[in-house]
Amino acid sequence: MRARDVDSLAEGAFDILIVGGGIYGLAIAREASLRGLRTALVEADDFGAATSFNHQKTAHGGLRSLQSGRLDRARDSILERRALARLAPRLLRPLPFIVGTYRSLLKNRLALAAAFRIDRWLGRRRNEGVEPELHLPPPRLSSRAATLKLFPGVRPDGLTGGAMWYDYQIVDTSRLAIAFAEAADAHGARLANYVEALQPLKETGAIAGMRVRDRLGRREFDVRARLTINAAGAHAGAIMRTFGVARELLLVKAMNLVTSRPASDIALAAPTRGGRMLTLVPWRGTALIGTSQSTDFKTPADLSVSAAEIDAFIAEA
Ligand SMILES: Cc1cc2nc3c(=O)[nH]c(=O)nc-3n(C[C@H](O)[C@H](O)[C@H](O)COP(=O)(O)OP(=O)(O)OC[C@H]3O[C@@H](n4cnc5c(N)ncnc54)[C@H](O)[C@@H]3O)c2cc1C
Structure with a gap:
């Protein structure tokens, strides 16, 4: 994986900016970069260190959804579990x-x-x-x-x-998160940990990226992107509020x-x-x-x- 390079985030123009480097954000970064989209991701802490580490380490199939009669979700879970097995068999x-x-x-x-x-x-x-x-x-x-x-x-x-x-x-949730980060990086995505998204950049009514803070270099700068994706886990509500969406996440x-x-x-x-x-x-x-x-x-x-x-x-x- 390339060395952390926040200047490339400040200087680049991206198709997608992802806020949050948990398993969801990193998987989106991999998927987007594989499709040729110019992708940036900022993570306020370390990659995969929040909920994506503190879980019970099980990649579930669909049985739990069957209990509630959700056949569609059960089928999706089985397919996603298989996709993970194809992508990361060693983990x-x-x-x-x-x-x-x-x-x-x-x-x-x-x-x-x-x-x-x-x-x-x-x-x-x-x-x-x-x-x-x-x-x-x-x-x-x-x-x-x-x-x-x-x-x-x-x-x-x-x-x-x-x-x-x-x-x-x-087997190891941290390694799984890093494997997604490495795959995204290998396909050209720009990822930086210890960079916190602060406020959206608003241009003619649309969101054009985020103002971010480099927690290591102690400076603020803008990351510009056509689309900003909120993958901030438990903090998703706080990010939504900066976008002007008041709906509360319980x-x-x-x-x-x-x-x-x-x-x-x-x-x-x-x-x-x-x-x-x-x-x-x-x-x-x-x-x-x-x-x-x-x-x-x-x-x-x-x-x-x-x-x-x-x-x-x-x-x-
Ligand atoms: C106790 C427990 C057990 C679980 N067990 C399982 C299980 O066995 N199997 C399973 O599939 N699921 C399980 N889950 C659910 C699973 O852990 C979550 O669905 C998944 O980890 C969520 O990933 P995420 O990327 O959305 O969130 P997170 O991993 O929390 O990632 C969000 C990231 O966003 C970052 N962030 C927040 N705000 C900002 C900001 N302003 N700027 C930049 N970055 C920001 C955070 O630092 C964090 O790293 C469990 C959950 C819990 C709590």
């Missing part, structure tokens, strides 16, 4: 998930068998063009005995068996717990007492358990996690 690995089945309306074997049948059909091309070691087996049901063996902590009362499916684990705070106890190499899924599905995902020899969600709305500045929030999450789980 993914297949990860099995298991959930217990019970004598209940939604978590019974019949409901899951039906969901799996749809998933198998929607995902029938999930492995096309993907390296053999990343091929995902189809989802399947398992017996009660096998489930108890694979998932020793599963609630045994009313357990009728288990359901198993595969997604990808993103944010909840989400977190994962990292355990110090080693975890087995299989991901476990189980509902909370309130019915929300949680997953325990093996990660670097430990486990990531999540995702907790605040019940009230938060601001992007609310990043700290209190002992009370951790206790509440453990009680919920």
Whole structure:
């Protein structure tokens, strides 16, 4: 990747300026530069260091969307998961998930068998063009005995068996973000970290780029572009306000717990007492358990996690 060069941002005239170098901004930068568009990206901090790092490292297929009856989203997720496997095979690995089945309306074997049948059909091309070691087996049901063996902590009362499916684990989310940055850079995009977008440049009613601040060089300058894309994650609302759009973006705070106890190499899924599905995902020899969600709305500045929030999450789980 070329050295950081903020002068090239100040001097260039771009088709697209992307605000935010998380996974969305970097993927847009790669896509735009591949299509021959003159692309610039500014990231206020480091690439992929915000939400795109602090997540549960799973590239989901469509099962969660099937739960809510969204077949279109389920199909899109399967296709995007495959696209990622084709683009970044070294940064993914297949990860099995298991959930217990019970004598209940939604978590019974019949409901899951039906969901799996749809998933198998929607995902029938999930492995096309993907390296053999990343091929995902189809989802399947398992017996009660096998489930108890694979998932020793599963609630045994009313357990009728288990359901198993595969997604990808993103082995290293930072490397994935940097891989997108490198690909964009290789196709001519100009990317700079530690450059914060401040205010839009307005010309005859249109936005013509952004006034930005180089946080390392401590100077401000303009980046001019025909189109400005807001990929600022939790700060997207603040950027929208500078554009003159007053609509509020409502944010909840989400977190994962990292355990110090080693975890087995299989991901476990189980509902909370309130019915929300949680997953325990093996990660670097430990486990990531999540995702907790605040019940009230938060601001992007609310990043700290209190002992009370951790206790509440453990009680919920
Ligand atoms: C606890 C948790 C677990 C999750 N688990 C998963 C999972 O397992 N699988 C999954 O697919 N998704 C998961 N997600 C969702 C996923 O993390 C997000 O969808 C994704 O990371 C969002 O990426 P982004 O690029 O929009 O945001 P971010 O990664 O937050 O990037 C936005 C960037 O914009 C920058 N920025 C903000 N303001 C400015 C400015 N003025 N100028 C320049 N730059 C600016 C920020 O510094 C930041 O780097 C999880 C989310 C959470 C919170």
